[in-house]
Amino acid sequence: MSILKDKNILLGITAGIAAYKSAHVVRLFIKAGANVKVVMTPASKDFITPLTLSTLSKNPVYSSFTDEEDDNEVWNNHVDLGLWADVFVIAPATANTMAKMANGVCDNILLATYLSAKCPVYFAPAMDLDMYKHQSTKASFKKLTAYGNKLIPAGTGELASGLVGEGRMAEPEAIVKFIENDILVQLPLYGKRVLITAGPTYEALDPVRFIGNHSSGKMGFEIAKAASNLGAEVVLVTGPTHQKIENHLVAVKPVVSAEEMYKEVHKHFKSSHIAILSAAVADYRPKNVADQKIKKKDTTFTIELEKTKDILKSLGEIKTNQFLVGFALETNNELEHAKGKLKAKNLDLIVLNSLRDKGAGFGVSTNKVTFITANNTIIENELKSKANVAKDLMELILKQTHA
Template sequence: MSILSGKNILLGVSAGIAAYKTASLVRLFIKAGAQVKVVMTPASIDFVTPLTLSTLSQNPVYSTFFDKKDEETEEWNSHVELGLWADYMLVAPATANTLSKMANGVCDNLLLATYLSAKCKVYFAPTMDLDMYQHPTTKSNIEKLQKFGNVFIAPSSGFLASGLTGEGRMEEPENIVSFIENEIMNGLPLFKKKVLITAGPTYEAIDPVRFIGNHSSGKMGFELAKTAASLGAEVYLISGPSHEVVTTSAIKRIDVVSAEEMNNAVHTYYKDMDIAILSAAVADYKPKNISDQKIKKSSDSMTIELVKTHDILASLGKEKKHQFLVGFALETNNEIENAKLKLQKKNLDLIVLNSLQDKGAGFKTETNKVTLIDKLNNVTEFSLKSKEEVAADIFNEIAKTIHA
């Protein structure tokens, strides 16, 4: 799934022949999972119709400050609301005229008013004839916009509408979308980082139909994986049995059932990871002997001999070289002391403490309440939050440390 999935894209269209490419741009943004709204200069509607872009974007297209509903009623199109709505704004095509106005604060149409109101990152893709593009004023305006923090998508060389050949062609829609995706990814704090996350319970077989397990849903681990992916990481999610789903190709899901399988999978990937977060509720014990047939009920009681499973977290702490290692601790008493002991004993960089004493925290909930303890024994307590927000808090703490 694209980094643009779920994002709001505001496309500004000015009056250049390359405006015909905006239909493809809208389709590509929609295909990437983005929401798209289009703002046009009044002159640009001679090159591509608002109906076309409205149909493709599934949103109204805006070109004037007021829309006339009937003889007596006009509806205001708020440039402020449009600017606040957008996660990213793209002006494409950006003509020499529109570039000049953007660079010098001229505000004589809805597109320019929206640009001046936008709080988000703005990309611009120029289009014009080669002599216009090479003119000193155009070069100066592009440099000025870049100094403002706007991102320049350079035009390509090729056959121009004037019949000449040279620089000035607006970049092709596929390349524009790829440029924006890559530029966003490059700016994310975990770009090019590999993150391993474990999630869910493990099931330890007694016989073909029975097992020892726990109530973990895996939701916390899956939220961590989603957050890591949104921050630009390549994520390896090793999950025990869980109904949670992965919705992005940035997350590689590896399904396991038992503690032994999870141990093997974790050690397969760990050496190549930058960050490892072990949030799975791995069974501490498993049956010593597993029956290959369903055990029949033959007496009032039954004894199952249990043996320890691998301590995956401790083994990773011993093998740790460059990795940032995070563990979870679910405690019921002496929470802080027990978590600090686990942090030190298992050579962790950070431990996430859950307490079953906290209402709304623990297994099978949409919320969690955690305390983070780092290797210097700094303790940070958080209030009850959604697991999505908790995942963000955990990664904020990790980012502070690895980028310090």
């Protein structure tokens, strides 16, 4: 999953031969999960058709202030477009358009939208070598970047004139990567590593049977998404689950048993800044595991159990600068038990949820939690989606750590 997922991206296209690459830029944004709209200068339609861009973006394309084919002349509101966008990318950006942007000239809908935009604006220059090196073009670059716009550097290669040199618009993949990286480095958890556990553990009884629980892993996976959306590098240690996550910032480490989870967590804890242990780890496991399937013989069957290692407590004993978060699923005396766990395991924060709360617990998409901090501040929350609980948790951690 890209950091651009669900973002509203407005792509501006100007009248340069590199406009043919804009179709691929749209396609890559869509592939990244973004919502895309296109605004064009009137002259750019000589280089690429609005029909192509509309088909790829799945949205109308805007090239004038009114819909030319509509007898009622419906107004295309450049202010609404500017407010809609989370990111405005102008690619290609010609010398003509950049000069107008730099000097506040507003003679088409793209320029009017640019002057109305409240979001970050990126521009990818595209022109011939001599134009690129001209003092007026350099002045446009300087002004535009001074205004806070972000220059996506042009590449070097064969140009439309046949010359070889600087001025070739950055390739579509490079444009998307530049924007992704620029957004990423500004996020509050960029450069931080977050260790998360999720799901159940299965403790083998024999080769075909196990002792487990009903945890689906949904909560942990939502926390991983929320942390990665804040720019963190995430290590997600998960027990058996059907949950999936596709994000280059999230490294999934599948395990089965409590012992495997213990080892995997300890492998990554030292290099982590934040650890959030939301997995439902078995407290006990069969003392003796049969190497063959146990046959049904007697009316009753007794299993001798032994304690598993307490992963959360073991981390609390060795933590240095890590911010350690635990989860407590309780059925009675909830606050008392959660506070005891917070102190006994040397946690910085504990997330309490009760099986007595309707809509909370295993296997559902909602949760009702209470956050308890190390100084005993209690923050009760209403029933929310697990995605929103994860966002609330990460926001609280940011406040607690001043990340």
